[in-house]
Amino acid sequence: MAEAIEFDAIVVGSGMSGGMSAKELCERGLKVAVLERGPEIVPERDYSDQLAPWESRNFDNVSQQEIEQHYFRQYPGVSYAVKESNKHFWVKDDEHPYEEVEGTSYDWLRGYHTAGRSIMWSRQTYRLGPLDFEENLREGVAIDWPVRYQDIAPWYEKVETFVGVAGSEEGLSQLPDSVFQPAFELTGAEKAFKQRVENAFPSRNVINARIAHLTDATEEQRSLGRSNCQARNRCHHGCAFRAYFSSLNATLPAAERTGNLTMVHNAIVQSLEYEPETNRVTGVRVIDAETNEARTYTSKIVFLNASAIASAMILLQSASERFPNGLANGSDQVGRNLMDHVSGAGAAGIMRGFDDRKVFGRRPSGGIYIPRYANITENDKPFTRGFGYQGGARPVGHANGQIPGIGREFKESHRRPGPWRVSIGAFGEQLPNPDNRVTLHPTRRDRWGNPLALFEVRYSRNEEIMLEEARKDAIAMLEAAGCEQISSGPVNLTKPGNRIHEMGSARMGRDPADSVLNGWCQAHDVPNLFITDGAFMVSSACQNPSLTYMAFSARAAHYAADLLAEGTL
Amino acid sequence: MKTRRELLRDLIVSVGGLTALTACGDAPVLVATAGGGPGRFYSSGEMELVSRLSDLIIPRTETPGALDVNVPGYMDGLMTDWASEETGNAHRQALREIERRLSARGDFLELDDVEAVRALTALDSAAFGEQAAELGGYRSFKSYVTRAYFATEGGAREELQWVAVPGRWDPDVLVTDRQGA
Numbered sequence: 141m142a143e144a145i146e147f148d149a150i151v152v153g154s155g156m157s158g159g160m161s162a163k164e165l166c167e168r169g170l171k172v173a174v175l176e177r178g179p180e181i182v183p184e185r186d187y188s189d190q191l192a193p194w195e196s197r198n199f200d201n202v203s204q205q206e207i208e209q210h211y212f213r214q215y216p217g218v219s220y221a222v223k224e225s226n227k228h229f230w231v232k233d234d235e236h237p238y239e240e241v242e243g244t245s246y247d248w249l250r251g252y253h254t255a256g257r258s259i260m261w262s263r264q265t266y267r268l269g270p271l272d273f274e275e276n277l278r279e280g281v282a283i284d285w286p287v288r289y290q291d292i293a294p295w296y297e298k299v300e301t302f303v304g305v306a307g308s309e310e311g312l313s314q315l316p317d318s319v320f321q322p323a324f325e326l327t328g329a330e331k332a333f334k335q336r337v338e339n340a341f342p343s344r345n346v347i348n349a350r351i352a353h354l355t356d357a358t359e360e361q362r363s364l365g366r367s368n369c370q371a372r373n374r375c376h377h378g379c380a381f382r383a384y385f386s387s388l389n390a391t392l393p394a395a396e397r398t399g400n401l402t403m404v405h406n407a408i409v410q411s412l413e414y415e416p417e418t419n420r421v422t423g424v425r426v427i428d429a430e431t432n433e434a435r436t437y438t439s440k441i442v443f444l445n446a447s448a449i450a451s452a453m454i455l456l457q458s459a460s461e462r463f464p465n466g467l468a469n470g471s472d473q474v475g476r477n478l479m480d481h482v483s484g485a486g487a488a489g490i491m492r493g494f495d496d497r498k499v500f501g502r503r504p505s506g507g508i509y510i511p512r513y514a515n516i517t518e519n520d521k522p523f524t525r526g527f528g529y530q531g532g533a534r535p536v537g538h539a540n541g542q543i544p545g546i547g548r549e550f551k552e553s554h555r556r557p558g559p560w561r562v563s564i565g566a567f568g569e570q571l572p573n574p575d576n577r578v579t580l581h582p583t584r585r586d587r588w589g590n591p592l593a594l595f596e597v598r599y600s601r602n603e604e605i606m607l608e609e610a611r612k613d614a615i616a617m618l619e620a621a622g623c624e625q626i627s628s629g630p631v632n633l634t635k636p637g638n639r640i641h642e643m644g645s646a647r648m649g650r651d652p653a654d655s656v657l658n659g660w661c662q663a664h665d666v667p668n669l670f671i672t673d674g675a676f677m678v679s680s681a682c683q684n685p686s687l688t689y690m691a692f693s694a695r696a697a698h699y700a701a702d703l704l705a706e707g708t709l
Numbered sequence: 710m711k712t713r714r715e716l717l718r719d720l721i722v723s724v725g726g727l728t729a730l731t732a733c734g735d736a737p738v739l740v741a742t743a744g745g746g747p748g749r750f751y752s753s754g755e756m757e758l759v760s761r762l763s764d765l766i767i768p769r770t771e772t773p774g775a776l777d778v779n780v781p782g783y784m785d786g787l788m789t790d791w792a793s794e795e796t797g798n799a800h801r802q803a804l805r806e807i808e809r810r811l812s813a814r815g816d817f818l819e820l821d822d823v824e825a826v827r828a829l830t831a832l833d834s835a836a837f838g839e840q841a842a843e844l845g846g847y848r849s850f851k852s853y854v855t856r857a858y859f860a861t862e863g864g865a866r867e868e869l870q871w872v873a874v875p876g877r878w879d880p881d882v883l884v885t886d887r888q889g890a
Contacts, residue, residue: 192873194862197786204793327880371878496884501875541855542848544837546766546829551774554859554869556884 147173147402148704150424150439152409152454155256157673157689158445159387159395160299164697165443166400170704173437174392175407175426177446178252181259181388187378188225200224210234217247217638221260221376229253229260229376238593239581246595247637248449254405255388256447257640258686260376263352263384263505264530265305266683267296269314271516276679279524282477282572283649285678286659289316295691302394303385303690304361306369307350315347315511315528315683321356323348324503329494329533329560333621334508340620343517349506349530352385352686364393371501384504404437406430408588411458412442412467412669420668420709421467427588441668441700441709445693448478448674449578452645453593455656456580468646468663473656475579477572477644478597479680484633485607486565487614489623491533498535498557507532510564510617512682514609523606525571528682529614531564562623566610569682571602572644576636597636607631641685643674661696668709672696748785750797756781758808761818763854765829773863775854783857800853803846807832 148170151162158174165172193200200223207215210232215222222230231250240246251257270289277284293316300319307320326334326348334346353369354361369383382389395401406429413423413436423438444451452475458467466474507530514526535557543553576598580591611631618626649655652664661676663669672693674685703709747753763775763784775781788797811817811828820828833851836844858864865871 190873192862193860193865193871196860197783198791199787199856199860201791203791204796208793324878325880330880369878371875372873498882498884499878499880500882501878503878503880541766541851544833546833547768547826548770551767551770551868554855 145173145435145437147171147437147439149173149441149443149700150175150437151443151445152424153177153256153445153447153450153673154254154387154392154403155445155447155673156258156261156387156686157693158443159255159258159391160690160693161443161445161670161672161697162401163391163395164694165701166395166398168698168701169398169400170701171400171402172395173402173404173439174395175409175424175437176254176256176403176405177408177429178254178256178405179429180403180405181254181378183378183380183388186228187380188223189372189374189377189379191225191377196223196225198224202227213247214249217249217635218640223376226260226377236586237584238595239584241594241596244596244598245635246597247635247640248593248595249637249640250447254403255386255392258386259378259388261386261640261686262684263375264509264684265300265303265307265318265350265352265385265687266509266528267316267318268292268681268683268685268688269312269316271314272679272681272683275525276572281524281679283647283651283654283678286648286650286655291659292688292691292695295695296687299687299690299694301358302360303352303390303687304354304357304366305350305687306348306353306355308348310345310347312345312347312511314516318350318687320350321354324351324353324355324506326508327494327499327533327560328497329491329562330508332491332493333533333562336621337510337617341513341617344510344513344617346508346510349509349532351505353504354383361390364390366390369504371503373502373504375504407435407437408590409446409454410434410588410590412454413438414458414460414462414467414666416460416462419666421666429588432588440704441670443693443697443700444669444671444675445673448642448645448677449593451671451673451675452478452578453580453591455646457590463665468656468665468669470665471652471654471656473574473647473654475645476574476577477647478576478578478595478636478642479570479572479644479677480597480636481639481641481680481682481684482568482570482599482603482607482633482636483565483639485568485611485614485628485631486529486531486563487611487618487626487628488561488563489618489621489626490536490559491562491621491623492559494535494560495557497560503532506530507534508564514606521606521609523602523609525569525602525606526682527566527568527606527610529564529566529610531562533560533562535559536561562618562621564614564617566607566614567639567682567684568603568606568610570636570680571600572647572679573598573600578645595637599633599636604631604633607633641674641680643677643680643685646671646675647678648676649678660699661692662699667703668700670696670700748782748789750785750788750792751781755801755804756785757818758804759784761825762807762829762850763858765825766851766854767858767864772867775858778858778861778863780854780857780861783861784853787853787857799846800850803850806844807847807850 366382456466510529512526646656767775
């Protein structure tokens with residue numbers, strides 16, 4: 141018989157948003173269980189950031205046979221991040237399969253373990269701006285956000301102060317400044333690119349990328365064992381210095397030190413228990429990933445932070461007589477409007493004049509960012525919404541040996557940085573579409589008995605046109621910057637899901653008839669259920685979304701704690 | 710008098726016997742390179758060719774060369790443990806083509822240094838010039854050699870002056886400064 145274990149709050153998922161939910165709930169004095177479906181990550185054992193290049197064989201590449209057998213979706217999706225020494229951060233596709241509707245494809249790129257994908261993320265960190273919360277209403281797209289920028293701004297500030305974001309103050313309305321630590325200085329070629337592009341295109345800005353790395357650690361951050369970035373750029377392997385933000389480096393230790401946190405690993409959620417008499421979720425049924433033992437955890441409130449896809453699936457798996465289409469799914473919006481960002485357009489070129497310069501240190505992420513200008517400062521676009529560019533300028537180097545010559549001269553040419561290459565790539569907004577969805581596969585189940593995810597996601601013509609324009613703009617900016625040998629392949633849209641910015645599958649809104657959550661990330665249909673991963677997003681904007689997930693998580697956690705204190709829940 | 714091939718074997722033994730290479734941690738996998746024997750992937754003849762080419766492409770200077778850090782052993786491990794059968798076959802085919810072209814006027818492995826450099830320079834020039842399409846296999850081979858060299862401690866630390874923990878980011882350093890990172 142399943143054992144019931146009682147908590148004030150259960151948080152499902154320990155990643156980016158789950159960690160923040162747990163921290164805030166624990167700091168409010170609630171006894172919190174975090175249910176993580178994967179195994180525990182122990183940094184001293186599982187991080188590989190301190191390996192020198194010569195301590196990994198085969199260039200740290202996963203063998204081609206192993207990719208074919210175990211990583212046939214993960215590796216093609218993020219080959220830049222999946223290495224032999226960190227492959228345990230990524231799921232094995234043969235053990236965690238999913239399906240796509242014929243004629244569609246989806247990249248579901250995952251890590252099942254403590255802190256989820258917050259260990260492997262690329263750390264670009266931006267606020268949404270006022271416009272992002274208003275465009276749906278202005279354009280009649282989907283539904284209106286029930287929240288405006290000023291509602292979430294204080295929570296951005298709170299979260300950023302804790303997380304640590306390196307960046308520069310710019311005063312841009314479409315990309316509000318965060319609470320910043322010092323930015324990683326631009327390279328000379330990046331500064332020249334910025335000056336030339338901004339001169340040629342006064343409606344555009346080239347700014348420092350904003351990244352979640354400590355450059356001036358606060359006392360609070362140091363108290364959690366975190367220290368400044370050491371410019372090693374080994375972040376996809378973990379960080380012994382805890383310099384980049386992850387749940388494991390920051391929020392979970394903060395939750396732990398309250399004494400209120402119980403971490404449970406290998407707990408795969410099967411469903412939420414719903415009590416129709418009280419209209420409350422009363423518990424979470426899990427199956428142990430290793431032993432297949434069934435357990436139930438009970439609590440007063442439940443936060444779903446399993447990821448936009450997994451949280452939607454948990455609701456769909458929790459159908460009952462009251463909710464035959466899935467828990468809290470009276471609107472039939474659960475699983476719908478699945479969004480990501482779209483890339484696959486950009487350009488690169490050589491910038492002369494810097495051949496006598498090189499860098500010291502390995503900047504961990506970012507470089508330059510070009511905030512969205514389309515339909516903000518430039519309104520002549522054949523598409524709606526817009527895109528930002530991420531990029532940078534660095535010496536080409538010759539590490540692959542792809543220059544002519546042999547002998548001493550060839551060997552020593554590697555000491556010289558070579559010409560500098562500028563590259564920029566677009567991240568575009570994907571419009572919400574109720575037909576883009578994840579559902580439960582009607583017949584196939586995983587080894588623990590849960591239905592497989594079935595994806596049906598297609599880009600709209602707007603995304604296709606947008607990326608074509610992004611390519612043209614990228615080339616024009618490189619030309620304006622004086623770049624040579626500009627290259628830009630044909631637009632090749634990334635697969636939906638490939639940017640790993642899953643969102644929208646349980647959107648918030650004012651009307652229970654067309655939304656799953658209210659403006660506090662609280663389920664319209666079930667008041668003690670909150671969802672604060674990317675599922676709540678009503679539109680995707682074009683900024684990397686993790687910071688927004690965390691700000692809404694913190695806000696929802698305090699709201700839920702207030703309701704509990706009032707006796708409302 | 711020793712033949713060029715015998716001298717090469719001696720060189721391999723002198724700089725890269727199994728025990729020494731394993732001890733310095735540079736060679737994740739190296740089997741039977743010493744004495745001209747086969748590797749796990751490479752035949753004896755292929756190992757000799759890879760060794761000679763690696764030595765010519767990245768010779769010993771004031772810093773270690775490709776043989777000093779056992780690039781052939783690294784590549785033997787790469788082809789054994791990383792490469793698929795398809796990749797391995799393509800690599801083997803590339804080696805055959807490289808040897809065929811270099812041996813147009815006699816066994817390449819028997820050429821003295823001057824002649825060998827001349828032959829390989831011509832091939833390299835063609836591969837990055839007018840015969841780029843036909844000589845993709847050579848460029849791929851050269852890429853493996855170069856990447857393998859800089860993936861070793863000698864290549865990374867001594868030649869590139871790679872620093873494990875830079876501790877800071879400086880975006881603007883004069884190239885005349887030999888400082889690595």
